[in-house]
Amino acid sequence: MFIDQNSIIINNVPVGQYLTQVDYEYNKLWANDSGRNLAGKQTGTLIGIFPKLILYFRKLTTAELHTLAPILDSARQTVTYYDDNKGQNVTMTTYTGDWKATSKSKNGKADGFQCSFISVEKRS
Secondary structure (H helix, E strand, O other): OOOOOOOEEEOOEEOHHHEEEEEEEEEEEEOOOOEEOOOOOEEOOEEEEEEEEEEEEOOEEHHHHHHHHHHHHOOOEEEEEEEOOOOEEEEEEEEEOOOOOOOOOOOOEEOOEEEEEEEOOOOO
């Protein structure tokens, strides 16, 4: 869980100082043989559980955004976080969802935004 400023590290950059919230999702991916039969019973093959972290960033200065943008723009990231389900730090390779920064003022700060970091491999 989001414990302190250093509990989430992406590409060797501690990002806790930029966050207001973190959602931890453990999404199940099912094979194409999955579904419900005529009796309504769920059947199928579970491929695995793929962790997903949704990071909610606070308002950022231009300099802070310039620090984070290369991470958010990269094809893959290395994310280390504390997994409360395992009681230890976990490192995973991720890809990100789309992100956007909105600025409504002249103070040089972008409004807060969110970005998802999704594991490319199933949880071990």
